Amino acid sequence: MIVWDVTLSCILLGVTVLIGGCAAIMGMFSLMFLDDCPPETCSAGGAFSAVSIALVIAGVVGAVGLIVAIVRMNKRRVSWPISLGTLVACSVIIVVGGYGWASAVGA
Template sequence: MTYGYLPPPPAKPPLSSGDLAASISALVLTYVGGGVAAFFAVFALAFTDYCPPATCHIDAGINAMAAGFIAAALVALAGTVVTAIRLVKRLRAWPFAVGTLGLCAVLCIGAIGGYIAAVGG
């Protein structure tokens, strides 16, 4: 009875260049778009010079802005981790990257909308 060598492990499937390009592009757009939105949000906060107490709640506006952007940052981080893991495992990753982009965009728009609603436009 002979036991020979174990067969070699199966080769990993090749990494799809289209999947890699789409994933990286979506994640880059996520971070660049979030950075631009945060930049404009800081300027919106800095130049809120007139805030009548009857219609404007600056603390609520700041809280809405902070909550939205913190949530967007956490979603971006989680989406990047999931996308990277799927790319390493050679699984389709672009839907997760595009989903991260879309969800971060919604959260940033919601943050700015919450600020505008709180300070009265």
């Protein structure tokens, strides 16, 4: 195995998991405090949909990226581009979900 590639891939995938965990916690807290949201400008259902859909899609993309990276590592092929792409894709999905939440609550 290529040691630097495995190390870099593990670091990138670990950062992806950390970002996903932080996004899940922030999503939970952002939904917890929608009680005083005025119904004229706020949609709690829309906020829930934006957060949950973004987290589910990011989780699926992260899992697929992890599996593909591990398969490539086992075949002794370079896997860091897959890990980097997974990190970027998950980050973009989470940011888009945050914008969806913000537009749903009128922020």
